[in-house]
Amino acid sequence: MTAAVCVAVAACCLGYVAAAVRLRARGDAWPLARPLAFCAGGALTVTGLTAPWNGLPLAPLRELPPFTGHMAAHLALGMAAPLLFVVARPVTLALRTLPLGPRRALLALVRSRPAALLLWPPFAALAHTVSLWVLYRTPTAAHLHHRSEAQLLVSLHLLLSGILFTLAVLAVEPMRHRAGTGLRAAALLAASATHGVLAKSLYATGPPGTSYAPADLRTGSQLMYYGGDIVGIALAVLLAHQWYASGGRALRRRARRHGAAGARATGSRVTGSRTAPGRITPSQAPALRPARD
Amino acid sequence: MTGHGRSRLGGAFAGVGLAAFVDEVVFHQLLHWHHFYDKASSEAGLVSDGIFHAFGWAAMVAGVFLFADLRRRGSLVKPAWWSGFCLGLGGFQLYDGTFQHKALELHQIRYDVDLTPYDWTWNSVAVLFLLVGVVLLVRTRRRR
Known part of the structure; x- marks a missing residue:
């Protein structure tokens, strides 16, 4: 099954590269x-899925104690692989390369109402967080012991809810x-805070029944805490960079409009804005400075 | 929001972010004075820690990008930015030093030593930053 x-997963990677x-x-x-990001995500997924709960199959990591090994697999599947998959934009790639029929179907799917609900940031954050709390704070983890099919389902659920959450945050x-x-x-902040609280509480008390x-x-709970931080900071930087870049585009549009209006007034020819992204030339800056009250 | 308000907000984010960063890197990781978890940690302490830990690094990221945005718009007001920075840094450190360390007993500054000088230094530095922030705030307000 695994x-x-x-x-x-390997077929998806090959399809993406093709x-x-x-x-x-x-x-x-x-x-x-x-x-590269997509294939790295695929490799992490396979590693996380094939890892037995008591350690990873990679030689240097084989000696990991069971809970730490489980947590390493959880970080790979639920956080790192989703981030790598989402930044590779597989849906955009598919929409650009698929034949017309499948392309229409895919577009209808990603634009459908259920998809919109799933990708609403508060919902995606809640789904991701609740899954973790159910896994670690109810006897679920104990029941999963030695049931490989159920473990696989839980792993896939972690991966999918991670992808959903990452996609909802990065859009x-x-x-x-x-x-x-x-x-x-806000959704990213709330999910990160909850993740940190859960990780710290696992330091003192393990999942019930284990x-x-x-x-x-x-070790496992600190891996969860700081690993979650790293992926959270990466998401925050990507999100902040989106905001910064879109602000730069708006500024350039305004500068172009302003330049066009000024040129009409003086009768000179308008030249296109050739400034680097996110940068305003000194001559444009005074016009953009907000008036002080 | 005016250049003043945005500068102050950006500075406050950077201040909170730097305080959280120094707390984590210097006191948790380099000195190992702070402990990851204290047996006395309450549930409320864990929740407060989770929120402020996440907010700390988010503030760091937001502070850097807001600063870049203010610079490119040419609307950075330096005294206002510094007042926000000192208020954010001092406020976060005072909250950490009084509420999180003492009221919630999340963890102490250092273990197996007399805590009094550590607590007083920690919170005095916080109050000092807050005072500088208030003075700068009043001065930038008066100048407008």
Whole structure:
């Protein structure tokens, strides 16, 4: 079962690379970082899925104690892989390379009402957070012990809810409705705070019904706390950069309008704005400075 | 919001972010004075810590990008930015030093030592930053 999922993940990576190659061959721009990110996400997913709960199959990590190993897999599946998948923009790539029929179906799917609800930042944050609390603060984790099929389902759920949350926060693919930066930042903040609280509480008390060694719990919970921080900061930087870049575009539009109006008044020819993204030339700056009250 | 208000807000984010950053890097990771978890930690303490830890690094990111935005718009008012910075830094440190360390007993500044000088230094530095922030705030207000 796990093998089938891993093959599917590998097939997705191959499909992505093939589509990116086709796109670039026909002359469209598609940064190389995106296929690299997607394949890294695929590799992390396979690693996280094939990891037995008591450690990763990679030789240097084999000695990880059970809870820490579980947490490493959880971080890879629920946070790192989703971030890598989402920044690779697979839906946008598919929409650009699929034949017309499937493309219409995919567009209808991502623009549908259920998709809009799932990608509403507060909902996605809640789904992601509640899953973690149910997993670690109810006897779920104890019941999952030695049931590989159920464990696989939980892993896939973590991966999917992570992708949903990351996509809701970054909103990089074409969607029905893109939530404002404030709402997305608030959802990210709330989810990160809850993640931190859960991680710290696991330091003292493990999931009910399990008996991990105290040292194992301490390492695992700190891995969850600081690992969550790293991915959270990465998301915050990407979100803030989106805000900064869109502000720069608005400023340039205003500068162009202003320049056009000024040129009409003086009768001189308008030249296109050739400033670097996000930068305003000194001659434009005084006009953009807000009036002091 | 005016250049003054935006500068003050950006400074406040940067101040909170820097206070949280120094707390985490210097006192948790380098000196190992602060402990990740204290047996006396209450539930309320954990919730407060989670919120302020997440808010701390989010403020750091927001502070950097707001500063860049103010610069490119040419609307950065430096004294207002510094007043916000001192208020944010002092406010966060005072909250951490009184409410989180003492009232919620999340963790102490250092273990196995007499805490009195540590607590007084910690909170005095916080109050000092707050005072500088207030003085700058009053001065920038008066000048307008």
